[in-house]
Amino acid sequence: MPPVFAPPSDAALPLHVIDQDKCKDWLQQQPVFVADWAQANGFTGACGQALLIPGSDGKPDMALAGYGTPSQRARRRFVLAGAAEKLPKGVYAITSGLDQQALETECLGWLLSSYRFGRYHSQGDMAAALMAPEGVDSAAIESLAAAECLTRDLINTPSSDMGPDELQAAAESLAKQFGASISVTQDADLLEQNLPMIHAVGRASDRRPRLIDMTWGETGPKLTLVGKGVCFDTGGLNLKPGASMGLMKKDMGGSAAVLGLARMIMTAGLPLQLRVLIPAVENSVSCNAFRPGDVLTSRKGLTVEINNTDAEGRLVLADALALADEGKPDLLISMATLTGAARVAVGPDLAPFYTDNEEDAAALTSVANAQADPVWRMPFHTPYEPKIEPGIADLDNAPAGGFAGSITAALFLRRFAGESRYMHFDIYGWNPTAAPARPKGGAGQGARALFAALPKMLNL
Incomplete structure (x- = not known):
């Protein structure tokens, strides 16, 4: 089945895409618990990092995805996909961190990450699904x-x-x-x-x-x-x-x-x-x-x-x-x-x-x-x-x-x-x-x- 976006859902987990050069400043603007949790788990915004932040009830409250530095991104394609493949099962909604062009490219990369060639052997589905962000042409990306x-x-x-x-x-x-x-x-x-x-x-x-x-x-x-x-x-x-x-x-x-x-x-x-x-x-x-x-x-x-x-x-x-x-x-x-x-x-x-x-x-x-x-x-x-x-x-x-x-x-x-x-x-x-x-x-x-x-x- 061709990859598609997840249906809109109020239960989608907010996902913040964090530039490594801006990670420290971003964390300083968050509640102390968020910054402490990120530091305790070694989250720096490096390419491919993924981290769930729990809420007061212990359930996931948000997710962070490392986006690396501009020079690191120049050496890669579909940077966000590296983090998406590590996220646990669930539906995610990109909330911050990407401009319009990057948003469209990274959404395509996320969908392409779900590709599996399973004709001869089951490969298992990708755990993390993405809800189409506002402002992107979801049908065109699909x-x-x-x-x-x-x-x-x-x-x-x-x-x-x-x-x-x-x-x-x-x-x-x-x-x-x-x-x-x-x-x-x-x-x-x-x-x-x-x-x-x-x-x-x-x-x-x-x-x-x-x-x-x-x-x-x-x-x-x-x-x-x-x-x-x-x-x-x-x-x-x-x-x-x-x-x-x-x-x-x-x-x-x-x-x-x-x-x-x-x-x-x-x-x-x-x-x-x-x-x-x-x-x-x-x-x-x-x-x-x-x-x-x-x-x-x-x-x-x-x-x-x-x-x-x-x-x-x-x-x-x-x-x-x-x-x-x-x-x-x-x-x-x-x-x-x-x-x-x-x-x-x-x-x-x-x-x-x-x-x-x-x-x-x-x-x-x-x-x-x-x-x-x-x-x-x-x-x-x-x-x-x-x-x-x-x-x-x-x-x-x-x-x-x-x-x-x-x-x-x-x-x-x-x-x-x-x-x-x-x-x-x-x-x-x-x-x-x-x-x-x-x-x-x-x-x-x-x-x-x-x-x-x-x-x-x-x-x-």
Whole structure:
């Protein structure tokens, strides 16, 4: 069940969020018993501290949550969630300590802390529930949390239960919920509909390749989202070593991210025409797997020399992007767990993005931090174009040399986006270590920032 705020209640326990630098002054303004109790329990306002203050009858009278110092908060996201996870069972109402922007962010973090991936093993519910504070758009925050939980669930589900069929089912469920239309092109129909590279990548698996095409909205600017849906990536004939294959259930993280973003858009009823394209495949090893040295012809007509079958994500995205471009969208965005080079460049927390549009880049970066969804712009460095031109074909799917791997992958995709106003995200889609409101496992990246930026990007 998506996380929600607790119903309004007069019995909710007041919760004061205490800045560590202001803790001493705040306690001096309280009754002596409160200050003494806090001191006896070592409460200083440090990040993650939580403390109940009893009343004269011995029952809890209020709760305190440590908020740390500004410099400490700059090193974290969702600071309040660290304390919320330690509070005992009950309903809490934030009474003081947060300005409006921080209040909205920390409320989202609280809801996200209640996420549990319990498909295979009960994880237990979060003890502390939060009542929506006055002045926040509780429905909007719940929508953001629900979208993130959808993305996490899809990524966390192992490939045995999240193949192309199941990814299609997830998209169909979302479409049904919001009255969207959906169509699927599969198997030999991919060839008939001129989507040859999606077919080539997925043909070796008995879990059949397909293109999922969802549309919603009839008026307004056209927004097309393309998400990489490689449900498992063995590396193909360029087989990955075991250590590199361990997290490949998350190689459909781009599709999970665009479905989460689509959910936000449809819940909010943004006045636009949305299209979501997901090439859903499994990159497997078989006698009919595509091979190193093959030359594939794409939907766009460009030929691609295969120098590494493990660089398959850009191939399926290429056909989907070419199809998307033919629809003449006002904005085309792709999201993919595409390259390890992006992780080397910016680590797992930042969502690298590419665009040639300065206004779009500014709109996105101006809102990302406020959404606790940090992004980092990477360059479409045109002088690197020769690196993706092998000579035997128009393009090389895996340039030799090892330099600028995320950039060359983005340049490869840009060739297929045509004349569209285009933005590409090379996300990780995974939290390698647990943090408040961000458990280890699948993670949405870039989607909240994009959702916040879309009104400006599309003049909504």
